[in-house]
Amino acid sequence: MNNPIIATFSIAACDPDRGEWGVAVQSKFLGVGSVVPWAKAGVGAVATQAFANPAYGPEGLKLLEEGLSAEEVIKKLTDADLQKEDRQVGVIDSSGRAATFTGKDCYDWAGGVTGKHYTAQGNILVNQETVTQMGDTFEKAEGPLADRLIQAIQAAQEAGGDSRGKQSAAVLVVRDQAGYGGLSDVAVDLRVDDHPEPIKELERIYQLHQLYFGETKEENIQLIDENVKREMAGHLFRLGYLKSKDVDDKVFYESWTTYLHTENFEGRELDQGKVDRKVLDFMKSQPGEI
Known part of the structure; x- marks a missing residue:
């Protein structure tokens, strides 16, 4: 054969x-x-x-x-x-x-x-x-x-x-x-x-x-100012990680950590106050409630 x-x-x-x-x-x-x-x-x-x-x-x-x-x-x-x-x-x-x-x-x-x-x-x-x-x-x-x-x-x-x-x-x-x-x-x-x-x-x-x-590149590190935080909170709310878009820093960063670990992005987790733009772009592209 x-x-x-x-x-x-x-x-x-x-x-x-x-x-x-x-x-x-x-x-x-x-x-x-x-x-x-x-x-x-x-x-x-x-x-x-x-x-x-x-x-x-x-x-x-x-x-x-x-x-x-x-x-x-x-x-x-x-x-x-x-x-x-x-x-x-x-x-x-x-x-x-x-x-x-x-x-x-x-x-x-x-x-x-x-x-x-x-x-x-x-x-x-x-x-x-x-x-x-x-x-x-x-x-x-x-x-x-x-x-x-x-x-x-x-x-x-x-x-x-x-x-x-x-x-x-x-x-x-x-x-x-x-x-x-x-x-x-x-x-x-x-x-x-x-x-x-x-x-x-x-x-x-x-x-x-x-x-x-992959590793986070220096040029992709974004500081989380109030505008970026507002944008991220909106997506975390849309995806079900937050019950409200308006939350304090403690709740916001807890939900962000949960998101990173749920989506297997531990390798791109940065110090508090910073976000990898590649991860942020991915989050924006995910389907969810408006």
Whole structure:
């Protein structure tokens, strides 16, 4: 029995300056994020697709951790695989070296490119430009690795994309102690398993991720003067956190703290008298009674 083909385009990359490794992927395949992307902080990243061999992920990371280069990892993985000509894999190592492999039996268009700190590959694509544009966009993009990876797959889709259509997308980025509470290395792990516009939906939930887990920037700190307090109290009343818009400071700040903790904004909670504009904008956008 043949495995379903993961008709896919992906990019595996790193940002040595930030100490980040990751993968972004889009596919005409249900839940592609459960199969293709693999990464380990300080070690590297692997994207395995086509007639995907999921073992390439953990085994590839193990070999990288042992000190093998990206090219050596791909050679070792494929030499031991009797179905390698049906496979496609991209690897980025701890030094930012990249390698990609496309078996000769992968369905056209299939292939990959490598560049500075990235490898981009795809199969059953509309055209080669899907892959080249993915790489070019990554090289020109700025910001955290997750931003650059998502921009890259967005550009790939616009350049042609998967010839069979769109269904799922994912982004995985790791960095030392970047996870929740500093207790894991998973900085970003977001998946859209089934959606008519998976990359757009991935971008939407990534922006939510940044809102909930990103840090407050200095330029977004707003002092709560009487006008701002009046505005905030109005929204807290509208959303059911206050019984009246006209309350004293004690009741106001108690309700504001309740709102922050209810909405999971503890990471953006500031000293009394200050508010993160990003949180305030989110509150304004929430539906509620007028």
